[in-house]
Amino acid sequence: MDLQLVGKRALVTGSSSGLGEAIARRLAAEGAAVVVHGRDRARTEAVAKSIREDGGVAGIAIGDLATDTGAEEVRAAAVEDGPIDILVNNVGVYHPAARWGDTPPDAWAEVYNVNVISSVRMVQRLLPGMRERGWGRVIQISSVTGHRPSANQPHYAATNAARNNLAASLARELKHSGVTSNAVAAGGILTPATQDFLVGMGRAQGWGETWAEIEPKTVALAPNDVGRIAGPDEYANLVAFLAAPAAGYLNGTTLHIDGGAYDV
Template identity: 65%
Template sequence: MDLQLAGKKALVTGSSAGLGESVARLLAAEGASVVVHGRDRDKAEQVLKAIEADGGQGTVVVGDLGTDEGAAQVATAAGEVDILVNNAGYFEPARGWGDLAASDWADIYNVNVLSSVRLIQHLVPGMRERGWGRVIQIGSAVGIMPQAGQPHYAASNAARHALASSLARELKETGVTSNAVAPGGILTEVSERNLTALGQAQGWGTTWAEIEPNLLRALAPNDVGRISRPHEIASAVLYLASPLAGSITGTTMQVDGGWYDVPAA
């Protein structure tokens, strides 16, 4: 299927690794020019080299979106973009209500929510003027169905989802859409290594193939029975970024394998 992205320009924040890298590389494979963003220039350059090796094109911008000045620099360096994927963020799975200060909540909100707001303020007015654009927030399933752990992360993602919906109302009848994608777990190289070690310690198996279904049943069961792969999340992002999704706005698309917060019987 042709997603009609050739000639579009996209900024994907936090795309020097993980899900952001997958989104950037798929966008480039569909013909978009991609602005690879990160805080480590070497890592961002490596992603760009991979894109170019596959026949794609793009540029690199480096900057801290956690400050007004840093976000302004990134927006200026990126220039006019048609697609903004606000992916940059972080999570702390080991944190809970008992060890989180108010400053911890403020810190994660600044990075996971306000970094998106800053870039929206810089880049979306141009989309509105040109009559076409796509704004996509990467949220999380825990923003819809919070657990007891990492409540600050869940709250920040609920805010990301609400931000996407509110922005859609603001941009009605402009040709610019606003949506969010809410993944569950994502199997990256780092998460597979960490989860394999956890599974071995818990006696869930010795190899990842053995550990994955047991880990899911114990911690985050879903109907698919495995953790989502980055390209599966990225594919949903690409669809929302494409002209084909012009009638979808103000939504949060769950891509979580049918995750449910109830231990399997």
């Protein structure tokens, strides 16, 4: 399916690794010019270089979106070669072991600043141009924890609920503008960092030594009807569709992609 993204420019925040990198690669493969964002210049440049070697168009933007100064640096770099049509707010932090009893208010504020306010910073900087041109896509990457929280990571779950709410509110603000706003609530994402964490946890629990032995046990902790953890590319495919003209009637919604997750 031709997603008709040739001629569009996309900024994917937090795209120097993990899910953000997969999204940037997918958009570039569909013909969009992408801006890879990160705080580490070497890693960010490496991703952009790899995309270009694969035939895509990619630039970089370096900056810490947890600050207004960093967000402005990212905006300036992102629009250097042309306006941004697609904003994917992916940057975020999480702390898997955090619990109510050991997560102080400062930690809540820090996670909220990175996971929610960083998105607001970029929306406020890039949305005016989309409105003027009468076309654009704003996509928030959140998590199923936003609507199905557990006792772990309460601050992270709360930020994902806020991201979903932000997407819906922004759609109301943008009505009849040609710009859409949606969120993707992701289930488990099998990035290298996630796999390393789960292998360490599995070994500590006595579930085995290899990923093949440990994966079935980890899926049982958060079961779904597919029976596995999704790879980043599976989420990137959905984001690419939301970015396309074909998704123009999807607006103000949160799409859950979690393999049919259910409670045990």
